[in-house]
Amino acid sequence: MIDVRLVRDDxxxxxxxxxxxxxxxxxxxxxxxxxxxxxxALARQETLRARVKALSRExxxxxxxxxxxxxxxxxxxxxxxxxEEKAAAQEVDGLAAxxxxxxxxxxxLPADDAPDGxxxxxxxxxxxxxxxxxxxxxxxxxxxxxxxxxxxxxxALGILDMPRGARLAGSMFPLYRGxxxxxxxxxxxxxxxxxxxxxxxxRPPTLVLTDxxxxxxxxPKFADExxxxxxxxxxxxxxSEVPLTxxxxxxxxxxxxxxxxxxxxxxxxxxxxxxxxRETRGLxxxxxxxxxxxxxxxxPAQAPSLHADILARAEGLLRExxxxxxxxxxxxxxxxxxxxxxxxxEVYAPGSxxxxxxSSVSWFRDYxxxxxxxxxxxxxxGPPVLVNTLNGSALAWSRVWAALVEWGRQxxxxxxxxDALSPWLGPEPTxxxx
RNA sequence: GGAGAGGUGCCAGAGUGGCCGAAUGGGGCGCCCUGCUAAGGCGUUGCACUCUUACGGGUGCCGUGGGUUCAAAUCCCACCCUCUCCGCCA
Numbered sequence: 001m002i003d004v005r006l007v008r009d010d011x012x013x014x015x016x017x018x019x020x021x022x023x024x025x026x027x028x029x030x031x032x033x034x035x036x037x038x039x040x041a042l043a044r045q046e047t048l049r050a051r052v053k054a055l056s057r058e059x060x061x062x063x064x065x066x067x068x069x070x071x072x073x074x075x076x077x078x079x080x081x082x083x084e085e086k087a088a089a090q091e092v093d094g095l096a097a098x099x100x101x102x103x104x105x106x107x108x109l110p111a112d113d114a115p116d117g118x119x120x121x122x123x124x125x126x127x128x129x130x131x132x133x134x135x136x137x138x139x140x141x142x143x144x145x146x147x148x149x150x151x152x153x154x155x156a157l158g159i160l161d162m163p164r165g166a167r168l169a170g171s172m173f174p175l176y177r178g179x180x181x182x183x184x185x186x187x188x189x190x191x192x193x194x195x196x197x198x199x200x201x202x203r204p205p206t207l208v209l210t211d212x213x214x215x216x217x218x219x220p221k222f223a224d225e226x227x228x229x230x231x232x233x234x235x236x237x238x239x240s241e242v243p244l245t246x247x248x249x250x251x252x253x254x255x256x257x258x259x260x261x262x263x264x265x266x267x268x269x270x271x272x273x274x275x276x277x278r279e280t281r282g283l284x285x286x287x288x289x290x291x292x293x294x295x296x297x298x299x300p301a302q303a304p305s306l307h308a309d310i311l312a313r314a315e316g317l318l319r320e321x322x323x324x325x326x327x328x329x330x331x332x333x334x335x336x337x338x339x340x341x342x343x344x345x346e347v348y349a350p351g352s353x354x355x356x357x358x359s360s361v362s363w364f365r366d367y368x369x370x371x372x373x374x375x376x377x378x379x380x381x382g383p384p385v386l387v388n389t390l391n392g393s394a395l396a397w398s399r400v401w402a403a404l405v406e407w408g409r410q411x412x413x414x415x416x417x418x419d420a421l422s423p424w425l426g427p428e429p430t431x432x433x434x
Numbered sequence: 435g436g437a438g439a440g441g442u443g444c445c446a447g448a449g450u451g452g453c454c455g456a457a458u459g460g461g462g463c464g465c466c467c468u469g470c471u472a473a474g475g476c477g478u479u480g481c482a483c484u485c486u487u488a489c490g491g492g493u494g495c496c497g498u499g500g501g502u503u504c505a506a507a508u509c510c511c512a513c514c515c516u517c518u519c520c521g522c523c524a
Binding site for chain 2: 039046047049053055056058059060071072075077078079080081082252384
């Protein structure tokens with residue numbers, strides 16, 4: 001949620017910033033108008049309320065003084081004012097709800113240095129990396145034996161069983177088997193151990209309350225994208241960013257304790273409503289996947305270096321895994337609603353012949369913290385200030401799994417995996433036919 | 435799931451429907467005293483919204499949400515959470 005005060009004090013700046021991501025200026029005007037109406041109504045209601053309280057106090061005083069007539073008279077007047085106050089309060093509540101709904105639907109202001117653009121086609125590819133690049137190796141060209149999509153490799157080796165996953169849960173719910181399953185586990189272990197130096201490991205709940213989903217901005221706008229368990233009114237998290245953002249919800253942290261750095265592994269659930277066809281084969285797009293997340297609560301001053309740290313760690317893992325990737329700076333038109341700046345990491349998968357998004361590293365400024373009400377008390381003792389939140393995947397395993405299997409496929413059909421996974425899969429890890 | 439107890443400020447812990455944003459103690463912070471330390475003395479100690487150029491006001495918050503009342507931490511209802519016992523269970 002953006003700061004309504006900013007709309008109040010500098011509407012032109014908000015309009016200019018939001019125009020970069022396609023929000024009409026009238027929408028900002030509507031917020032400003034509703035805010036003014038709300039405050040006017042609030043002032044009226046509070047004045048009436050103060051009058052009721054003053055009269056009530058006088059009733060008590062008159063009673064104690066033994067003046068029953070005077071007391072009855074004052075009580076009558078207080079009742080009358082109370083009726084007015086009740087009506088005024090209703091108006092205030094209505095306006096407040098409207099204002100909140102509008103603010104929740106308003107996206108974050110993009111960072112000044114986020115590139116302008118209307119959609120994915122305007123994203124800026126910042127850099128590419130591939131194994132051996134530093135030593136002058138040319139960008140790799142996939143050989144014929146690597147041009148086999150992972151769903152074919154997976155079923156040939158018996159490590160990925162999409163048909164049986166579909167039997168259990170419907171399409172787009174993968175079922176990993178044998179070494180395929182071990183590979184997922186190894187990737188999680190690798191990532192968590194790499195982040196353990198600075199990030200506290202968390203195992204959050206996978207099902208959360210509505211408030212928790214609202215804090216990150218996943219509700220109310222993207223309700224169709226999430227699985228909802230109606231009977232208990234719980235939501236399946238689309239990413240552990242959701243529970244991590246709410247971990248300190250409503251708290252006032254000490255500046256000395258910042259940054260708070262967290263890492264978590266969780267299952268992630270996405271309905272992917274409307275998605276079907278070529279883009280969804282195999283593991284390209286699934287309803288459930290496992291992901292290791294990096295997350296930080298920070299002061300505004302700390303935020304940029306943490307954004308860089310999370311990105312560097314995600315890239316570091318891809319380099320260890322030897323997967324060619326590119327870093328994409330999302331343009332204002334493609335930025336998620338809550339984010340001010342986002343870098344996507346995309347891995348090239350030769351068999352699927354696609355760049356696959358395996359991480360999204362975002363800086364939210366105080367947009368999420370305002371919803372979640374997470375603040376810190378400055379070391380100099382001033383009033384509490386909203387924290388900044390940042391997060392990024394490091395990494396999402398379904399697509400990494402796909403890319404590893406495709407790049408690793410040998411002419412004989414076996415799959416050679418990176419040595420970084422040896423601690424969990426043994427020396428020179430290779431997946432052969434069962 | 436059943437029975438019982440309880441949820442008050444940073445912590446502990448009082449609280450009769452009006453004089454309670456809340457006693458008291460501890461902690462924190464500031465000052466004083468003491469050569470230093472300990473002890474002691476004095477003071478101070480929430481968050482949010484809102485009005486005002488400012489000084490300074492107003493409103494809300496005693497688990498959450500409703501209700502009763504001229505007036506609610508205090509009475510009523512619902513829900514949530516914690517604890518104890520029982521049941522069930524990986």
